[in-house]
Amino acid sequence: MVAHVKKLKNKRVLGLGLMFLSPFACAQTKQREQPGVTTTKIHATIPRRGAHIVKYFVDQAVPDSGYETGSLHIIYSDGTEIVETLRPKRKSTEDNVVFNEEAITDPKVAPDRRSLGWTENFDNCCTSYSVPLVLTIYNSGKRLVHIQQGQMVWYWTFRDGGKRVAAVWGPTHGPEVGDYQLYDVKAARKVAEVYGDQNTQSLRSDAPEWAKQTEKLLNGQ
Numbered sequence: 001m002v003a004h005v006k007k008l009k010n011k012r013v014l015g016l017g018l019m020f021l022s023p024f025a026c027a028q029t030k031q032r033e034q035p036g037v038t039t040t041k042i043h044a045t046i047p048r049r050g051a052h053i054v055k056y057f058v059d060q061a062v063p064d065s066g067y068e069t070g071s072l073h074i075i076y077s078d079g080t081e082i083v084e085t086l087r088p089k090r091k092s093t094e095d096n097v098v099f100n101e102e103a104i105t106d107p108k109v110a111p112d113r114r115s116l117g118w119t120e121n122f123d124n125c126c127t128s129y130s131v132p133l134v135l136t137i138y139n140s141g142k143r144l145v146h147i148q149q150g151q152m153v154w155y156w157t158f159r160d161g162g163k164r165v166a167a168v169w170g171p172t173h174g175p176e177v178g179d180y181q182l183y184d185v186k187a188a189r190k191v192a193e194v195y196g197d198q199n200t201q202s203l204r205s206d207a208p209e210w211a212k213q214t215e216k217l218l219n220g221q
Contacts (some may be wrong), residue, residue, distance in 0.1 A: 001095040002122060009143065011146050012154070021174060024128045026139035027056060029142035032056060034056075036060060036146065036147060036148045036190070037060055037146070037188050037189065037190065038145075038146045038150075039057045039143045039144065039146070039148055039188050040143055040144045040146065041142060041143050042141075042142050042143055042144065045080070045124070046076045046080075046140065046141055046142060047076040047080040047082075047140050047167075048076075048080070049079055049141070051076040051077045051078035051080065052077050052112075052113035052114060052142075053074055053075070053076060053077075053109050053113045053114065053163060054075050054076065054077050054078065054099075054113075055073075055074075055075040056072070056074045056075065056106050056107055056116055057072075057073055057107075058070060058071070058072050058073075058105075058107060059072075059073070060070050064110050066089060067086055067102055067103065068103035068121065069086070069102075069103040069105070070086075070103045070112050071083050071084060071085045071086065071104070071107060072084040072097060072107060073095045073110070074116055074138070076134055076140075078204040082102065083137070084118075084136075084217065086101050086102075086104065087100070087101045093102065097125075098123075098170050099123040099124070100123050101120055101121065101122050101126070102103065102122060102123060103120070103121040103130060104118050104119075104120060104121075105118065105121055105132055106119045106121070106132065106153075106156070108156075108157070110158040110161060110162025111158065111161045111162060112161045114139065114140045114162060115137060115138065115139045115140065115158065115162040115185065116137075116138050117136060117137040117138070117156065117158065117165060118135075118136055119133075119134065119135055119136075119139060119153050119156070120132065120133065120134040120136060121133070121154065122134070124152075124172065126172065126193075129170055131152040131172055132152055132153040133148060133151075133152060133209055134146055134148050134153075135147040135148075135165070135167055136168045137165060137185050137188070139162075139185055141160060141186075145183075145188045147165075147181075147183060149167070149179060149181065150169075151169045151170050151171055151172065151179070152169065152171070152172055153167060153168070153219060154168040154169060154170050154178060154196070155167070155168045155214070155218040156168070157214060157217055162185065163184065163185060163186065164182060164183060164184055164185060164191070164205075165182075165183050165185060166180065166181070166182050166183075166210055166211070166213075166214040167180075167181050167183070167204065168180050168181075168215075168218055169181065176196075176201055177195060177196035177197070177198050178195070178196040178202060178203075178215075178218075179193065179195055179196075180193065180195070180196070180203070180207075180211040180215070182210055182211075182215060183194045184189075191208070192208065192211075194207050194208060194211045203215050
């Protein structure tokens with residue numbers, strides 16, 4: 001974690017909605033052809049063309065706030081600061097159980113220094129702790145790309161300099177097989193998918209190279 005940067009020229013707050021939460025007034029969330037992908041249009045000034053990410057960090061949670069982390073800050077070479085805030089908590093009722101966002105986790109910057117991604121932890125019906133259920137990518141522009149598979153994010157990484165992301169999804173408990181997915185960030189579309197083998201608990205030998213490389217990273221190799 002890095003310290004706050006002083007004398008910033010611009011500071012923009014995102015705090016945007018997802019497919020299963022109501023979007024705020026500053027954004028419009030659009031459902032893509034693929035159910036697991038949405039894009040959120042940002043109505044705010046963006047970093048200058050050519051500006052790159054120089055620092056990023058997640059604040060510690062404010063005491064007694066009920067959150068596990070604070071906001072995510074993205075600092076650019078032109079002095080612009082982008083702030084992704086956690087969504088306001090809502091209360092559950094007898095007719096509507098709410099799963100609130102609790103934390104912003106695992107931020108990573110792409111090799112092009114123009115894209116940054118992170119996972120978002122939400123309450124989970126079957127565990128006593130929150131789990132990462134959404135992968136969000138910000139590409140220094142006018143929108144965010146949100147990816148959901150229905151299970152938790154085990155691991156994710158940028159590929160091709162930031163043009164694509166690979167993610168591994170799976171259950172919180174049970175057989176560790178894994179659903180490997182590859183997404184095109186600009187098109188906001190899934191372009192490839194392969195599942196792990198239940199017998200070996202790993203990818204098959206004929207799995208594509210991008211998936212094999214992701215599996216090695218997942219296993220710390």
